[in-house]
Amino acid sequence: MKKNVLIIGAGGVAQVVAHKCAQHNDVLGDIHIASRTVEKCRDIVASVLEKKSLRKPGVIEAHKLDALDIEATKALIGRTRAQIVINVGSSFVNMSVLEACIATGAAYIDTAIHEEPDKICETPPWYGNYEWKRRERCEKAGVTAILGAGFDPGVVNAYAALAVEEYFDTVESIDIIDINAGSHGKYFATNFDPEINFREFTGRVYSWQDGQWQTNQMFEIPRTWDLPVVGESKTYMTGHDEIHSLSRNLDVPNIRFWMGFGDHYVNVFTVLKTLGLLSEQPITTAEGLEVVPLKVVKAVLPDPSSLAPEYKGKTCIGDLVKGKKDGEDREVFIYNVADHEEAYAEVGSQGISYTAGVPPVAAAMLIARGVWDVHRMVNVEELPPQPFLGLLNEMGLPTCIRDEKGIERPLSFEGWHTAQTGEKRARG
Numbered sequence: 001m002k003k004n005v006l007i008i009g010a011g012g013v014a015q016v017v018a019h020k021c022a023q024h025n026d027v028l029g030d031i032h033i034a035s036r037t038v039e040k041c042r043d044i045v046a047s048v049l050e051k052k053s054l055r056k057p058g059v060i061e062a063h064k065l066d067a068l069d070i071e072a073t074k075a076l077i078g079r080t081r082a083q084i085v086i087n088v089g090s091s092f093v094n095m096s097v098l099e100a101c102i103a104t105g106a107a108y109i110d111t112a113i114h115e116e117p118d119k120i121c122e123t124p125p126w127y128g129n130y131e132w133k134r135r136e137r138c139e140k141a142g143v144t145a146i147l148g149a150g151f152d153p154g155v156v157n158a159y160a161a162l163a164v165e166e167y168f169d170t171v172e173s174i175d176i177i178d179i180n181a182g183s184h185g186k187y188f189a190t191n192f193d194p195e196i197n198f199r200e201f202t203g204r205v206y207s208w209q210d211g212q213w214q215t216n217q218m219f220e221i222p223r224t225w226d227l228p229v230v231g232e233s234k235t236y237m238t239g240h241d242e243i244h245s246l247s248r249n250l251d252v253p254n255i256r257f258w259m260g261f262g263d264h265y266v267n268v269f270t271v272l273k274t275l276g277l278l279s280e281q282p283i284t285t286a287e288g289l290e291v292v293p294l295k296v297v298k299a300v301l302p303d304p305s306s307l308a309p310e311y312k313g314k315t316c317i318g319d320l321v322k323g324k325k326d327g328e329d330r331e332v333f334i335y336n337v338a339d340h341e342e343a344y345a346e347v348g349s350q351g352i353s354y355t356a357g358v359p360p361v362a363a364a365m366l367i368a369r370g371v372w373d374v375h376r377m378v379n380v381e382e383l384p385p386q387p388f389l390g391l392l393n394e395m396g397l398p399t400c401i402r403d404e405k406g407i408e409r410p411l412s413f414e415g416w417h418t419a420q421t422g423e424k425r426a427r428g
Contacts, residue, residue, distance in 0.1 A: 002029035003368040006082035006106070008067050008097055009089035010040035011193065012305040012349045013111065013150075016357025017086055018044045019347040020395065022053035022060060027365050030058060032080040034065035035089065047348050067093040073100035082106055084364045088357065091115045091196055095130050102134065102141050107367050109360045111150030113241040115196070117280065121203025124213050125244035131377065138377040145377040149363040151336075151355040152178055152257075153242035155392065156319055158385035159334040159399070160246055163321040165385070167332055171323035173254035176242060180260060181230040182313030182340045182351060186302050188268050191352040194298040198278050201269065205239045208247040208255040219266055223258060228400065228408055229337045230316045235260045245379035272297060304353075311340035311350040331404040334411075336397050346396070355397065362391045386413045 005028045007017050014033065021031045031048075033041040041062030048060055065076055067089050077085065077100060087097045087110040094114035101108040114130040116122075122129050131147055138145045148154055156176045164171055180191065190197040205216040221237040235258035246255050272278050277293045284290050318335025336355070343354035363380075366372035371387050380388070389399050390413030402408045 002027060003083040003107075003364075004028070004030040004081050005032065005364060006077060006080055006085045007031065007033045008035070008065065008073075008085060008087045008093070010035035010037060010044060011088070012308065012353035013088045013192075013357040015044050015047060015305070016343075016347050016349045016353050017088055017361055018048055018060070019051065019053045020358055020361040021086075021364070022048045023055055024361065024365055025054055025058045026056050027368050028084070028361075030080065030082075031060040032063060032076075032082060033061070034063040034067070034076060036064065036066055038062055038064035051346075051348070053347075068096045070096050070099050070103070073097055074103050077101070077104045077106050084109065084367055086360045086364055087111075088360065090193065092117055095134075098131075098134060098145060101145065102137055102143050105141065105143060107144040107146075107364075107373065109146045109149050109363050109367075111148065111154060111356055111360055112196075113148065113153075113244070115199065120199050120280065121206070121239065124206050125248055126241065127244050127248075127379070135377045139375070142375040143377075144367055144373050144375055146363050146367075146372065146383070147377065147379050148241050148245065149360045149380055150357075151359055151397075152176060152240065152317055153245070154359045154380050155336065155355075155389075155397065156317065157242050157246060157380035158383075158388050159319040160242075160250060160252075160321070161381040161383075162385040162389065163319060163332060163334060164250055164252070168321065168323040168325050168330060171250070171252045171321060173256075173322045174246065174250075174252055175320040176240070176255075176257045177225055177227065177233075177235060177316075177318060177320060178257070178259045179225075179227060179230050179233045179235070179316045180313075180352060181233065182311050182315065184307040184350070185310045186307065188265070189302040189304065189307055191304055191307070191350070193304065194301050195280075195294055198269075198272075198294060198297070199280070200240070201238065202273060202278050203239070205237055206243065207237060207239070207257070208243050209253070211253045219261070219270075225258070225320075227316045227318075227333075228335060228402060229314055233260045233316075234262075246381060249379060249381050305349070308340075308344045308348060308350040308353070311344065314339050315351050315355060317355065329404075333402040335400055335402070337400070338397065358395050358397050359388075359392065362388055362395055365391060389413055
């Protein structure tokens with residue numbers, strides 16, 4: 001049965017979501033895109049039509065919406081008869097959109113944790129501050145709410161669940177590694193909304209080590225990894241969403257997140273932060289104007305969606321998992337490699353947006369097919385990973401694995417079309 005989709009947001013990730021929904025509108029039905037800036041929604045509709053992404057003739061429409069307005073969101077869900085809402089707007093609107101879904105019965109999918117504009121790096125686990133407080137209400141209403149269904153969080157959560165289920169008897173550590181080895185040709189830019197991007201890195205770095213939360217500063221702990229395709233890559237231990245659910249849902253004592261940064265990015269970031277330009281607190285200028293420094297920086301930086309045409313290179317994102325199998329030490333790296341130019345050619349967005357935008361569409365298709373329509377709130381690792389990763393293999397984000405011997409190979413997921421409870425096995 002086809003299920004209509006409402007996409008909230010109109011940035012680079014939303015563009016990917018719209019194209020992928022269109023490519024699978026035989027499963028997802030009518031497609032609606034909503035944002036405060038309706039012109040951006042119309043541009044996405046035009047892009048979908050220009051690239052002839054619709055698999056079958058169907059509806060794709062743009063709407064104006066302030067997603068913080070719960071009543072307006074409820075009304076739009078009703079008018080569009082949307083049964084699935086894919087929220088790829090600002091993380092500030094997450095709880096408003098979720099409330100509208102609980103009230104209307106629509107399934108909810110997001111790709112990042114909720115944030116409040118005046119708070120940064122709240123007490124862990126972050127999901128406990130907002131999302132998980134609504135678990136009982138979701139279950140009572142029979143609403144499927146899948147949290148963090150992008151790539152990281154999202155696919156990396158599925159990789160972790162797959163590793164625990166398929167490859168290990170016990171897991172000692174999961175190191176999630178995110179490398180963007182591409183270049184956009186700008187002096188300085190962020191791949192996502194600069195305001196959200198910088199907020200990730202200005203607070204405390206929380207990691208899960210020895211079964212408890214550990215705190216560090218950003219750029220305090222570096223590590224270099226030798227990864228498939230992208231080679232040696234310098235990273236820093238960073239706080240990130242998925243640690244805050246994996247630490248609760250998997251019995252793993254050490255879970256860390258590492259993101260790649262070049263020296264240039266670190267230098268510019270450090271200068272901006274030292275000068276106070278990354279502060280989210282208002283200040284008053286000598287002329288009496290009240291401004292928020294972080295919003296000023298956002299205004300002068302390139303729009304992330306404008307980076308796509310010139311972006312070149314690849315990404316490599318995956319989970320390095322260590323533990324024991326049959327009494328022996330074991331190590332695997334489960335990962336994906338994406339290409340910026342290929343992403344742009346297909347959907348008009350760069351590779352970072354592509355990796356974030358394809359997975360929520362796969363999740364929506366699994367809800368429509370009943371495989372992931374669980375009528376409660378879950379994080380991705382609580383769901384069977386095989387049908388999700390199998391579908392992503394077909395949608396442009398194939399999964400590969402490198403074992404402790406350094407042998408790399410793609411993973412297939414036979415039988416994922418009919419897998420209902422995750423009993424189908426991954427096959428190398």
